Amino acid sequence: MKKTLKGNGLGLAFGLLFLATLVAQSFAGWQEFNTQQASEGLVQLSWWRYVASADFGVDVAENWQSEFLQFWLYLMATVWLVQRGSPESKELGEEGRESDQDQMVGEHAEETSPRWARVRGWRLRIYSRSLGYVMGTIFLLSWLVQSIAGRVSFNEERLEQLQGPVTWTDYITRADFWSRTLQNWQSEFLAVGSMAVLAIFLRQRGSSQSKPVGAPHSATGVDG
Incomplete structure (x- = not known):
């Protein structure tokens, strides 16, 4: 487990930061939304309804x-x-796109290269721009x-x-x-x-x- 966490630390750290800030944004946005609703004499929303609302969706998107x-x-x-x-x-x-040798594709691929990097045709074209x-x-x-x-x-x-x-x-x-x-x-x-x-x-x-x-x-x- 320790080796897995260390080997994937960058992805895990930013994944946790993403989730934490998304949740924090939802609560901050919810409070701001309800404050504005109250000032205009309109109905306030629960947190769940706010998260499912277009206001939250557009801010995230x-x-x-x-x-x-x-x-x-x-x-x-x-x-x-x-x-x-x-x-x-x-x-x-x-x-430019560099040579096949520089990119290690086709006949220049190595044994550890991804399978689609070792083939020709549409699969290589897709994978090389995936x-x-x-x-x-x-x-x-x-x-x-x-x-x-x-x-x-x-x-x-x-x-x-x-x-x-x-x-x-x-x-x-x-x-x-x-x-x-x-x-x-x-x-x-x-x-x-x-x-x-x-x-x-x-x-x-x-x-x-x-x-x-x-x-x-x-x-x-x-x-x-």
């Missing part, structure tokens, strides 16, 4: 879609774009959930104001939807860009996301 968009775009961008001196980048001149496919799919599904839950929440507010509901196609063209979307996108792009550039000049000793402390600023694609 809009964060998920922006996070997975960040990783999806970064996966795609780092295939073709490089940043001199960044450990987050490939070496200059190595842009991480991007999954990240992109989760992003699109989360964005769809955000739009659906956001429309429900938006219409609930309109009904309280004695206004008619809007359709889904109408909602996704409104400022409410794009304000929720873009406020997350811009922060993700800033964070990723900052990490790629700041890691050129700054170090974090012992981290795989940083260059060794003594590595020159010009060293590219070097992990600590």
